Amino acid sequence: MKKIVLSLVLFVCVFSLKAQNDIDVLLAAGVDDAQRFANDYLAPGTNGVMHSMNTNWFNSAKVKPLGGFEISLVANASLVGDDDKSFGMNAADYNNVQFVTGPSVQNVATVLGENDPSIFVEVEYDDPIFGSQTAEFELPQGIGEDSYNLIPSAALQGAVGLGSGIEVKARYLPKIDTDEVTFNMYGAALQLEFTEWLPADKIWPVALSALVAYNHIDGSYNLTESSGIEGENQRLENKTNTWLFQMIVSTKLPVFNLYGGLGYLKGTSESDLLGSYRVTDGILTSQTIVDPFSVSSDVSAVRGTVGFKLKLGFFRLNGEYHISEFDAFSVGVNFGFR
Numbered sequence: 001m002k003k004i005v006l007s008l009v010l011f012v013c014v015f016s017l018k019a020q021n022d023i024d025v026l027l028a029a030g031v032d033d034a035q036r037f038a039n040d041y042l043a044p045g046t047n048g049v050m051h052s053m054n055t056n057w058f059n060s061a062k063v064k065p066l067g068g069f070e071i072s073l074v075a076n077a078s079l080v081g082d083d084d085k086s087f088g089m090n091a092a093d094y095n096n097v098q099f100v101t102g103p104s105v106q107n108v109a110t111v112l113g114e115n116d117p118s119i120f121v122e123v124e125y126d127d128p129i130f131g132s133q134t135a136e137f138e139l140p141q142g143i144g145e146d147s148y149n150l151i152p153s154a155a156l157q158g159a160v161g162l163g164s165g166i167e168v169k170a171r172y173l174p175k176i177d178t179d180e181v182t183f184n185m186y187g188a189a190l191q192l193e194f195t196e197w198l199p200a201d202k203i204w205p206v207a208l209s210a211l212v213a214y215n216h217i218d219g220s221y222n223l224t225e226s227s228g229i230e231g232e233n234q235r236l237e238n239k240t241n242t243w244l245f246q247m248i249v250s251t252k253l254p255v256f257n258l259y260g261g262l263g264y265l266k267g268t269s270e271s272d273l274l275g276s277y278r279v280t281d282g283i284l285t286s287q288t289i290v291d292p293f294s295v296s297s298d299v300s301a302v303r304g305t306v307g308f309k310l311k312l313g314f315f316r317l318n319g320e321y322h323i324s325e326f327d328a329f330s331v332g333v334n335f336g337f338r
Helices: 003-012 022-029 031-052
Strands: 069-079 086-090 097-099 105-109 120-127 131-138 150-163 166-177 181-193 206-222 230-251 256-281 285-290 293-312 315-323 328-337
Touching: 031 069, 031 086, 031 150, 031 230, 031 256, 031 293, 150 181, 206 256, 230 293
Parallel strands: none
Antiparallel strands: 069 150, 069 328, 086 105, 097 120, 120 131, 150 166, 166 181, 181 206, 206 230, 230 256, 256 285, 256 293, 293 315, 315 328
16 A cells, blocks of 8 residues: 555554555464554554644633633644654564564564665465465555654534533544545543632632543545455444543633643554455465454553643634653634633
């Protein structure tokens, strides 16, 4: 599969090894080997997505009063470090895969990286007629330089004050639905301002609040036409769920404010290679593999946040930076009342 497709699959949070006959040989070598490689290959990408999609849930610790609202367009990105672009592949952990040249442990590209030069492995598989056979193929490339070292995300977000220091939020990305790709993202959050409940809260120079937010992604990529393997209903499906728990502090000035906080992000991303795949060994033998494997990755990370908000009447602009396992930044254009 070309790099542009790998990039698309990453941002939809589903997995591809490369839609060439190479995956045919990999499945013939054993589903366990294919699954092991897929898990290490994809995890940095899905983990980066989970960090990216959880930025800009707040731009102040001061919640909106009863009936106050704000509509926002937020653009986010997590930063890709060098450690996220490769992983140590140990051939001893695989049943039927060996490197063609070099040591048995080598750094190979994740979905965020690139093998330069290309890396080739030898796969051993059992042919019912001819016995043990070997085949050589190139390990898949990631999106590499095409990513610009960023994993972007975006959302439309709304917030409304319910009074008594309570604010609710929701975010949504309009559904993408094409012949090849479907993608849907939504989330919700609750923010509580503690200083609103204290005596003489109007004279406090800062606001203090807590937020809990939930995000969900559904993604699917149709492989039937592009996989290079005969079969039916071939697809990659992903479900990603995250929770964010955040403490927030901010100033309470009329026009320009600073905000920051400390939070904890927890999430799981599960990707399934589904459908039937008729793996052929030459022209005489074949086997059908149904729903070959599933892979998953988890995030459990503390993060720190710093940001600013500029308020000019109905128009507001904010920007923020997060320090965590994947550093991330975000900008938001906001329109609100009160």
